[in-house]
Amino acid sequence: MTLDxxxxxxxxxxxxxTIQQLTLDPYSVYKRLRAEAPVLRVKAVGRTLLTKATDTKYVKDNPALFSSNDPNTPMQRAFRAHTLMRKDGAEHAAERGAMAPAFSARNIKQCWEPIYTQIAEDYVSRLPRGETVDLFTTLAGPFAARCLTHLLGIPEASDAEMQRWSQILIDGAGNFGWADALFAQCDAANDEMDALFDAASDRLRAEPDQSALSVMVNAADPIPKSQIYSNIKIAIGGGINEPRDALLTILYGLLQDLDQFEAVKRDGLWADAFEEGVRWVAPIQVSSRLVTEDTMIRGFHIPKGDTVMTIQASANHDEEIYEDGHLYNVFRPKLPHQAFGNGPHFCQGTHVARRMLANIMLPLLCDRFPNMRLPEPDKVQFYGFGFRGPRSLPVTLN
Ligand code: HEM
Incomplete structure (x- = not known):
């Protein structure tokens, strides 16, 4: 049937x-939009915002109508290539499939879990007991970076390099003002990454392992080098902020309500604490899709060529699904959330992130510092429109 x-x-x-409102206090805006205008063209964003859970899922589950292949974004310029995140259909599946063996359940268990456990032990053991430290800089960022170097096959990259590259790629992909200076930073970072990937590829050809770079360069019919490199960069841009922000968000959620903290420790509810944290404040709050044909959402005409923005952060607070969605509550009924997306671009690192945080870091950290506290919970600031998490998390470690 053709839709008229x-x-x-x-x-x-x-x-x-304004973008500033969406950066500082997005949830109050989304709450109003879900009630009053769930399909809304927003001038400041230049996109049609979708804030209801059924609509965000519908869009991501229908890639033929809502394409990821948006040529108007700065990502291609920032990454010096068209990455798998901006591809559809067979082309996307081939590139995603090329990395997939590194993310298999077997490899997570056999290869990454032992390495991640050792990294977590090392990084937690460096934390000073009895002092107040910012877990953003001392733990969450470096831990996420170090784990990712192993998954990707580039352990020679330092934590600082990984975090710097990640932020530059994110800034470049979001450089909608096409500022030259930002792209110049991306070019310099790309040069550094490409040189490191060249050396790592030689090493991995001689000594293959289960990492993403290794499985791609050693494949029988490898995808082009430009794509191998750009997809490793997507993982650098997409594999540090999210576990870092998720860890800090979960710790904040637990420490602002010590009854929940005690129950989680006592009953080992780490998986619940993790899922509730990413539901509560989705580390990736929004995604964009290009409309390929005239269509309708909630009775509104959505023209071909429009860009819709699915707000998964809002979907995860939708009153039709969640009661008091604005509260962190590990005891709430288990319902599917959209923090990892939907459809063909569903986060490839979901199970890695769950393992890193729910199975390894959270239980270890809370076992070592069972009485840790937030000295000033009211001063913790969440920040970000596209990506969101606490800007810092000072915690007194005991
Ligand atoms: C709590 C942690 C994480 C969250 C909440 C998260 C969230 C997401 C979301 C929402 C998407 C879909 C974006 C879209 O639909 O346009 C995505 C894609 C992706 N994520 Fe994650 N992510 C996390 C951790 C990771 C990690 C650790 C990696 C490791 C490399 C990773 C790798 C990727 C990749 C490669 C994609 C692109 C998949 C594709 O386009 O087919 N993510 N992530």
Whole structure:
């Protein structure tokens, strides 16, 4: 059946919402939009925002109508290549499949879990007992970076390099103002990464392992080198911030309500603490898709060529699914959330992230410092529109 979308009205238009509001306090905006305007063209973002869970899932589950292949984003320039995140269909599947063996359940258990456990032991044992330290800089960022170097096959990269490259790639992919200086930073970082990947590829050809770079360069019919490198870069851009922010968010959620903290420690509810944390404040809050044909959402005409933005952060607070979604509550009924996305681009690192945090870091850290406390919970600031998490997390370790 062909939809006659021409008779449908355009979605309402907003010129009041600012990027600053969406960066500082997005959830109050999304709450209002879910109630009043769940399909809204927002001038400041230049996109049609979708804030209801059924709509965000519908879009991601329908790649033929809502393509990831948006040529108008700065990502291609920042990464010096078209990455798998911006591809559809067979091309996307081939590139995702090329990395997939590194993310298999077997490799997570046999290869990454022992390494990650050792890294967690090392990094937690460096933390000073009895002092107040910022777990953002001392633990969450470095831990995420070090684990990722092993998964990707580049353990020679330092934690500082990984975090710097990750941030530059993220900034470049979000450089919608096309600022030259930012792209120049991306070029310099790309040069550094490419040189390191060249050396690592030689090493891994001689001594293959289960890492993403190794399985790609040693494949019988490898994808082009440009794609191997750009997809390793996607994993660098997408594999540090999210576990880092998830860890800090979960710790904040637990420490602002010590009854939950005690129950989680006592009953080992680490998986619940993890899922609830990423539901509560989704580390990747939004995603964009390009509309390939005139269509309708909630009775509104969505024209071909429009860009819709699925707000998974909002979907995860949708009143139709969650009661008091704005609260961190490890005891809430288990319901599917959208923090890892949906459809063909569903996060490839989901199980790695669960293992790193729910199975390894959270129980270890809370076992070593069972009485840790937030000295000033009211001063913890969450920040970010595209990516979101606490800007810092000072914790007194006991
Ligand atoms: C709590 C941690 C994490 C969260 C919440 C998260 C979230 C997401 C989301 C929402 C997407 C989909 C974006 C879209 O639909 O456009 C995604 C994609 C992706 N994530 Fe994650 N991520 C996490 C950790 C990781 C880790 C540790 C890796 C490791 C490399 C990773 C690798 C990827 C990759 C490669 C993609 C692209 C998949 C594709 O386009 O087919 N993620 N992630």
């Amino acid at each position: 979308t021409s008779v449908a009205p355009e979605a309402p238009f907003d010129d009041q919402i």
